[in-house]
Amino acid sequence: MNQKANRGQQLYEKAKGLIPGGTQLLSKRPEMFLPDHWPSYYERAKGCHVWDLDGREYIDVTHNGVGSCILGYADPDVNAAVKAAVDAGNMSTLNCPDEVELAELLCELHPWADMTRFTRTGGESVAVAIRIARAASGKSKVAFAGYHGWSDWYLAANLAKPDILGKKGLLLSGLNPAGVPQELEGTALAFRHNHVEELEELVRKEGSDIGVIVCEPQRHEKPAPDFLSGLRRIASEIGAVLIFDEISSGFRLNCGGVHMVYGVEPDVAVFSKALGNGYPIGAVIGRRDIMNAAQDTFISSTYWTERVGFAAALAMIKKYRKENVHEHLSEMGLRMQKIWNAAAEASGLKAHAGHPDMPPLAHVGFDYPNARAVQTLLCQLMLERGFLDNGAFYATYAHSHDDLNAYEAVVTEVFRELADACAEESVEKRLHGPVGHSGFQRLT
Numbered sequence: 001m002n003q004k005a006n007r008g009q010q011l012y013e014k015a016k017g018l019i020p021g022g023t024q025l026l027s028k029r030p031e032m033f034l035p036d037h038w039p040s041y042y043e044r045a046k047g048c049h050v051w052d053l054d055g056r057e058y059i060d061v062t063h064n065g066v067g068s069c070i071l072g073y074a075d076p077d078v079n080a081a082v083k084a085a086v087d088a089g090n091m092s093t094l095n096c097p098d099e100v101e102l103a104e105l106l107c108e109l110h111p112w113a114d115m116t117r118f119t120r121t122g123g124e125s126v127a128v129a130i131r132i133a134r135a136a137s138g139k140s141k142v143a144f145a146g147y148h149g150w151s152d153w154y155l156a157a158n159l160a161k162p163d164i165l166g167k168k169g170l171l172l173s174g175l176n177p178a179g180v181p182q183e184l185e186g187t188a189l190a191f192r193h194n195h196v197e198e199l200e201e202l203v204r205k206e207g208s209d210i211g212v213i214v215c216e217p218q219r220h221e222k223p224a225p226d227f228l229s230g231l232r233r234i235a236s237e238i239g240a241v242l243i244f245d246e247i248s249s250g251f252r253l254n255c256g257g258v259h260m261v262y263g264v265e266p267d268v269a270v271f272s273k274a275l276g277n278g279y280p281i282g283a284v285i286g287r288r289d290i291m292n293a294a295q296d297t298f299i300s301s302t303y304w305t306e307r308v309g310f311a312a313a314l315a316m317i318k319k320y321r322k323e324n325v326h327e328h329l330s331e332m333g334l335r336m337q338k339i340w341n342a343a344a345e346a347s348g349l350k351a352h353a354g355h356p357d358m359p360p361l362a363h364v365g366f367d368y369p370n371a372r373a374v375q376t377l378l379c380q381l382m383l384e385r386g387f388l389d390n391g392a393f394y395a396t397y398a399h400s401h402d403d404l405n406a407y408e409a410v411v412t413e414v415f416r417e418l419a420d421a422c423a424e425e426s427v428e429k430r431l432h433g434p435v436g437h438s439g440f441q442r443l444t
């Protein structure tokens with residue numbers, strides 16, 4: 001580690017000896033951003049500003065709490081609701097009425113849904129949805145596209161033979177399924193987003209053994225015209241439960257699930273992240289006939305009844321509706337895409353803004369063989385200028401044009417430096433530490 005390591009890096013070194021992997025979430029590992037130099041820990045966060053352990057202030061233009069804080073950090077309205085819930089007693093032998101109100105509100109936002117179960121995280125919400133869907137369909141095989149968390153049902157896909165994984169390149173690389181029972185091999189079957197023909201092929205091979213189909217309705221690019229409707233048709237034909245995972249896509253383009261924009265109704269949809277604006281809450285909403293299968297199995301947990309998550313979600317949705325938050329998110333995301341494209345043009349850096357169909361989840365790509373190193377150097381140079389920046393910007397309601405003006409004022413100069421570094425083939429040499437990791441790696 002660098003001699004002049006910041007306090008965050010010093011703490012992270014200690015953490016790695018106490019916490020396997022150093023932190024609870026892969027996407028928060030400092031190595032994913034700027035190995036050896038990322039501030040790593042925060043003292044305080046407000047709006048889109050973050051203060052590290054050395055008292056340095058940054059504007060956060062990364063994923064802002066991994067997509068959770070859609071209104072911004074420490075939102076005053078959400079915090080007021082949470083403080084009221086804490087003061088009123090956030091736990092008791094009796095249930096809090098807020099959970100009924102939230103269930104009703106989520107069904108109002110999604111008129112096809114009749115019932116809701118709650119959890120606290122995204123991964124456990126999908127696991128609950130899968131359990132309900134398997135119980136309802138009476139079949140265990142799951143066909144899926146995309147990422148759905150850390151659970152056994154999902155990582156079982158990575159038990160497939162390496163040649164299958166290598167050939168299709170479908171699954172998250174490096175996600176090691178050690179500890180997942182080998183007996184689950186063949187229970188989670190992958191197809192690619194927007195490739196309905198791959199699901200059809202799975203159905204041909206597996207017959208009607210597939211009881212669950214799960215995907216994100218949209219992550220970045222718009223779903224192909226026949227994709228969601230194709231999944232709906234196949235699910236109905238083979239008697240499978242269709243689940244839309246809205247954990248990252250929910251509340252970005254509209255108040256609720258993005259599937260509402262495309263007019264295709266699943267049987268079950270799953271939310272977390274933005275729903276609680278930073279407070280833990282997950283929701284599984286669905287049609288009554290499917291959701292009632294939760295009664296035929298055992299799904300129950302003490303802290304799923306705790307009040308803070310419900311209070312936060314109610315306050316988040318109320319503010320979202322009142323302020324039409326999705327309009328601001330798209331405005332900020334589109335502005336950032338323009339800033340990147342203009343800076344690329346002015347500097348000669350081969351870079352382009354991606355994800356035009358999902359502006360609130362904007363991203364800049366670098367067209368170089370060592371793109372990961374270029375992204376790491378961006379992170380280093382922007383950190384020196386007071387920005388947390390990894391080239392993937394999840395817009396929040398707290399980002400203002402002033403924040404993006406400040407970003408715009410420095411990013412062209414940084415892109416110029418990146419262009420020079422690329423031309424001189426000195427990107428890696430200019431880094432003060434190693435290139436950022438792009439996936440799961442063991443940390444020693």
Ligand SMILES: Cc1ncc(COP(=O)(O)O)c(C=O)c1O
Pocket residue numbers: 121122123124126147148149150216245246247248249272273
């Ligand atoms: C689509 C999707 N599903 C599931 C998850 C897992 O959610 P969590 O990290 O809250 O367990 C994520 C997290 O990134 C996600 O994007």
